[in-house]
Every structure is written in structure tokens, then in C-alpha cells.
Amino acid sequence: MKSFKNHISLVIALVSILFSLQVFTIVERSIDAYKENLAQNYSLVVVSQKTLQKKELLDKITTLASIEQLSPDNVIKKLNTGISKKNKELLKVTLPKFYKLQLKIYPTPLQLQRLQKELLRYPYIVKVETFSNTHDTTYKLLLLFKNVIFILSLSIVLVTILLIFKELRIWQFKHNERMSIMGLFGAPAWLRSAVLFRLAIVDALIAFGISFVIFSYFSSSAWVSEQFANIGISVIVFDKVYDSLIMLGVSMTVSVLLASFIVLGHKEEV
Template identity: 25%
Template sequence: MVAILLGLEFFIVFDRTTEGYENSLKDKYAMLVVAKDEMSIDDFKSWDTHVYKVAEVEKDSIIKRVDASFTKSGSSTIEKKMPNFYSIKLNRYLNESELELVKRNFMKSDKVTRVESFDTLHNSNYGLFSFIRFSFQTFIIFMTIIGFFLIVKQMEVWNFMHTDRMKVMDIFGATLFLRSKVLIVMGIIDAIVSAIIASGVFYIIQNVWMKGQNIAIIEDNTSALFSFNDIFILSFASIVIVMIAVFLVVINVKEE
């Protein structure tokens, strides 16, 4: 049972971690749009629905980066001739083709003169993220297959351990509830203990093992490794598995 719950918890952690890492990449990424006229967030959203946030880049800061020796009057003259610069954040982390489509949509506007999507850096980060996600998903598939066979084996063990006792109680006229009562109580206790052990393993990983580790996808999402709500999720899942096992044992005894 513990092995089954460890597999389930790993799946939960994987889902939270990859989602957190993807949001982190999304928050760090921004496109730069150059426009000859002022534009609002509604203007950008009218061209592409992926637009989440728009921030105008101050012209004065750009001038200072280019050359700090400009005089105040010179800076004012240059500012008037300069186009408008906007930093665009998107509502999710897009792949290469989606990002290119956003870029083309912006360029359809008569106001937009240039769009810089920083393709090389974005594609490099997205490629790494896709590889990590694919690796984890492959591992999850194997864990799911192993978990399925473990559940089957768990049911076989329960059947072997309790069939004889159920038959004896049936001979003495015990009701179905009475025959199943001890089995259900033992199963629930086993389920809760297993859930606590599985949760404890991930709690230790989060608070002990992860200290000093330099794993990028996990380092910024340490909180995703364990949540106390997981104890209730694992307890519920283990109780469901136990109830199914008890039901199958009872059915098997009745058929025999």
C-alpha cells in the first residue's frame, strides 16, 4: 500500500512542480514591441488574446542606457522623435509556433513597427522545459503501470489472508456486515498508516534532502514537494483501494 501511495504522491508532486516551473518561466518572459503611436492593453488584446500585461518602457531610461552624456534638452528632443516601447507579458508559456503567431498578429497593426520575441533564449528555455516534462511524464507512465500491478497484488494478498476467516464466520451464520467489519477496520487503519508514511517520505524530501540541492525545476518550487492536504488525498485514495479490496474478497468468498 505504501508503494502505491508513493506513486500517487509522486504524480501529484510532478503536476504541481511542472505547473509552478511553467508559471515561473511565464513570469520571467516578456516580448518587446515598438510602436509609432501610443497603444493600450486593449489595443494589444484586440490583436492577440494571449496578452496578459502591458508595461510601457520609459524612453528616458532607454536614452540613459544608450548614452548617459545626453543633456536634458537633448534628451527631450530625442524622446519626441523616439517610438513607443512596450513590454508584453503573456497569459501562459507558449511554444515556438504559438509565439511566432503572436508576433505575426502584432505586426498586423499599423501602429507596430517591430516585435522582439527573443526567440533564441525562449526556445532554449522551452526546449529544456519540454524535455524535463517529457522525462517526468515517461516516468509517471511506468509508475502508473507498476502501481496497477501493485494494486492487483494487494488484492490477492488480502484475499489470501482473510478468505479462510470469512468462510468460517459464514459457516457459523455471521452476517455479511459482521464478517466484513474486522476486515474493514483493519483496512482503514492500514490505509491511514500507509498515507502517513508516504506523506512523511515527501515531507523529509522537502525539508531535509532538498537543502543544498541545485535542481532548477525543483529549487524554485520546493513548496510544491509536499502539502499537508496531501495526507487527506492519500488517505482517501488508500481507503478507496482498501474498500475495493474488501469488496472483492467478500465477493470471492460468496462465489466459493
């Protein structure tokens, strides 16, 4: 029970830090996946006086994924009020060309403005429709969501760090006495602090283990997958190699730093 109490406070603090970091990572991945999804469904419409050189444009503007000419038939159909076949053909030739431009990425409003300017530099391009109102709203919503989650995660991390500092004072008090006694019998610094570092490493491993189990469960949960599927994206909730290494690294760093602060702050009794 005593040993459990020694571990629990730091373990809880470490788990909450790891939890916040991983939740932020998941949100970031979801937003990226959603942006990719949006990019697939998002396109610009360009009106040109002559046929566009697709290859040239694709080479010069790297964000463009594809250029597709839109058929003028729909427009002509609307004007189909007693126009002869000959005039219809003439109209087809004289009407400006409409193109649908798809992008590789979901652009920021600034990227979109730049792209529009770049396209309008071609003298034969007379209009670029970016549907910026719809785009801006969606983009800002995503940004807002990301920022809210970031602030939330940061707040949790900050509060936890404050809790860890409080815990540090308790540890300092608890371990100072033992370290001083060991020092009085000539224990070198590494031996005096060995117990502390062992405790810190064990706590880091326990916190990592708990977080690993929680996120492994989430990543295999049908409910979680369903939530992502509902918005048409697929996200890696927990990468068992990459995310595990990050979690283990953060957990170890925080607890070893904590132990180091105590060792550095240790003053021998006189």
C-alpha cells in the first residue's frame, strides 16, 4: 500500500500528460485526414479565352493535381431557343473555355489568394472562381477546432506540470533524508540518487504501460473507427511503434528530469 502510494501521484500526472499529447496528435491527424478529404472534393473553376496548356500549368503550379475541361453543352442547352445547328457550333467555338482545377492539398485562405493571383497572371485566363466563402468557413472551423484542442491539451499539460512540481517538493522532503544519511556513510552521488532514479524510471514505465493499453484499446475500438468513418476519414489513432516511442520518451524525460531536480536541489545536512 505504502509503495503504491509512492508511485500513484507521479504515475497519474504522467498518464495525464501522455493522454493530452496523444489526444492532440489524434486531433491533428484527424484534421489532416479531413483536409485531404476536403481537397479531393474541392476544386476551382477557371474561365479562359483559349485552351489551357495543361502540362505547362501543372509543371508551373505544383499545388495543382489535375485540370479538367468542362463541357459547354449545358450552357448552350440553356440558350437553346431557336438557335440553328450552325450557330450552335459557332457559339461552341466562341464561348470561353471552362476548366475544373483540382488541388493536391486543402489550401489555406492565403494559399488560395496566391493561387488565384498566379492563375490570373496568364492573359487568357479571365476569371478564377475559388468559392472562397465556403472554403474560408470550413477552413476556419477546422482551425478553431484544432486550436481549442491545442489550448485544452496545453492547459492539462501545464496543470499537470504544476502538480508534478508540488510532487517534487514532497519527493525532495522524502528522499533528502535518505540521501543525507547515505552521504554520511560515504555513498557516492550516483548511489545516493539511485533509488530515486529507479523510482522515476519505474513510474515512467508504469505510466507508459497504462497509456499504451488505453490507446491500444481505442485504436482497435469499433466505436472509435465508426466515428471517423461517419465523417469519411480513416485515422491512425495509435501507432504502436512511432507513438509508443514518443510516449516512452516523454514519460522518461519528465520523470528523469524530476529526479534530477531533486538530486541537484539536495543539500547535505549540517
